[in-house]
Amino acid sequence: MTLPKLQIALDHNDLEGALADVFNVGDVVDIIEVGTILCLQEGSKAISCIRSMYPDKIIVADTKCADAGGTVAKNVSDAGADFMTVICCATIPTMQAAQKEVKELQVELYGDWTYEQAQQWRDIGIKQAIYHQSRDALLSGETWGEKDLTKVKKLIDMGFDVSVTGGLNVDTLKLFEGINVYNFIAGRGISAAENPKQAAQEFKDEIKRIWG
Numbered sequence: 001m002t003l004p005k006l007q008i009a010l011d012h013n014d015l016e017g018a019l020a021d022v023f024n025v026g027d028v029v030d031i032i033e034v035g036t037i038l039c040l041q042e043g044s045k046a047i048s049c050i051r052s053m054y055p056d057k058i059i060v061a062d063t064k065c066a067d068a069g070g071t072v073a074k075n076v077s078d079a080g081a082d083f084m085t086v087i088c089c090a091t092i093p094t095m096q097a098a099q100k101e102v103k104e105l106q107v108e109l110y111g112d113w114t115y116e117q118a119q120q121w122r123d124i125g126i127k128q129a130i131y132h133q134s135r136d137a138l139l140s141g142e143t144w145g146e147k148d149l150t151k152v153k154k155l156i157d158m159g160f161d162v163s164v165t166g167g168l169n170v171d172t173l174k175l176f177e178g179i180n181v182y183n184f185i186a187g188r189g190i191s192a193a194e195n196p197k198q199a200a201q202e203f204k205d206e207i208k209r210i211w212g
Contacts, residue, residue, distance in 0.1 A: 001180050001211060002180065002182075002211075003207060003208065003211050003212060004181045004182060004183055004184055004207050004211055005030035005031055005182065005183040005184070006028075006029045006030050006031070006183070006184055006186070006200065006203050006204055006207060007029060007030065007031035007032070007033055007060065007163065007165075007183050007184065007185040007186070008021075008022065008025050008026075008029045008031075008032055008033065008185075008186065008187070008190055008191070008200065009033045009035050009062070009165065009185050009186065009187035010022060010032070010033060010034055010035050010038050010046075010050075010187075010191070011035035011036070011037050011038065011187045011188075012035065012037065012038050012041075013037060013038075013041055014041065014042070015038070015041075015042045015045065015046050015049065018034075018038055018042075018046060018050075019049060019050070019053070021191045021196060022050060022053070022054075023053070024196045024197045025190055025191075025196050025197050025199075025200040026053065026054050026057065028197060028200040028201055028204060029057075029190075029200055029204075030057070030058065030183075031057065031058040031059075031060060031083075031183060031185075032050055032054060032057050032058070032059055032060070033059075033060040033062050033185065034046050034047050034050060034059065034060065034061050034062060034081070035062050035187070036062045036063065036064050039061060039062060039063055039076075044075055044076065044078070044079035045079075047059060047061055047076055047079035047080050047081050048079045048080050050080070051079070051080025051081075052080075058082050058083065059080055059081045059082050059083070060081065060082070060083040060084070060085065060106070061076035061079075061081035061083070061084045061085070062085045062108075063076060063084055063085055063086075064085050064086070064087045064108055065084065065085065065086045065087065065090060065094070065098060066086070066087050066089065066090045066094070067090070067094055068094070069086060069090065069093075069094035069095060069096075069097040069098030069099075070097035070098060070100060070101055072084070072098065073097070073098035073099075073100070073101035073102045073105075074101040076102065077101050077102045077103075081102065082102070082103045082104065083102060083103065083104045083105070083106055083128070084098060084102045084105060084106070085105075085106045085107070085108045085130065086098055086105060086106070086107055086108065087107075087108055087110060088107050088108060088109050088110060088111075088113045088117065089110075089111070089113075092120060092124060095107070095121065095124065095126065096124055099124070099125065099126070104127065104128055105126055105128065106128040106129065106130050106163070107121055107126060107128070107129050107130065108130045108132055109129060109130060109131055109132055110132055115154065115158070118155065118158060118160070119158065122158055122159055122160070127159070127160060127161050128160065128161045128162075128163065128182070129155050129160040129161075129162050129163070130162075130163045130164075130165060130185070131148065131151060131152050131155065131162055131163070131164045131165075132164075132165055132166050133148070133165070133166025133167055143167075144166075144167075144172060144175055149175065149176070149179065152164060152176070152179060152181070153179055156179070156180055156181075161182035161183070162181060162182055162183075163181070163182055163183035163184070163185055164176065164181055164183075164184060164185070165184070165185035165186070165187075167189070168184055168185070168186045168189050169186075169189045170189075170199075170202050170203055170206050173203070173206050173207060173210060174206075174210065176210075177210050184203065184207065186200075186203060189203075190203065
């Protein structure tokens with residue numbers, strides 16, 4: 001079982017705030033995500049700025065792309081992104097077009113999706129899936145539970161590298177003990193902490209304690 005990675009999600013409305021936060025934690029985390037809101041507000045500029053700051057880190061463009069996969073993927077790749085997200089309802093041709101332009105494509109799992117669809121993604125060579133508890137779901141009172149863990153394990157058994165995200169904190173990690181999670185994605189659990197760098201390090205330490 002490999003050591004899961006830690007990803008910071010920069011879900012900011014402005015580039016200045018995102019850069020301030022990533023400056024605090026960029027050396028601690030493994031992956032830096034230019035979040036959907038930041039992509040919409042600042043575009044490729046946000047990706048290229050963060051790439052210039054962290055040339056050796058994995059950079060994710062969380063576009064949640066649903067269409068024009070090849071064009072969107074080429075744009076974010078040219079700006080410096082390694083991975084790009086597509087929404088699970090995107091068509092197979094959209095995903096295939098995007099695959100040609102980025103190092104790896106990640107499918108974000110929202111709403112209604114099936115394991116039959118997931119097998120189609122595997123059949124075209126997609127290896128990464130993101131299991132998501134959305135911000136809106138969490139605000140409505142949903143929490144991580146056995147139903148989520150069962151789905152994560154099934155996706156891993158299908159051959160996916162599974163990232164998990166949505167309201168994660170250090171205490172949440174122990175729920176996944178014994179599961180070969182690829183990556184934990186935290187946003188406000190790190191950036192909204194009183195000491196973001198310390199918070200990121202606490203995530204890393206707990207990951208190492210459980211999976212190390």
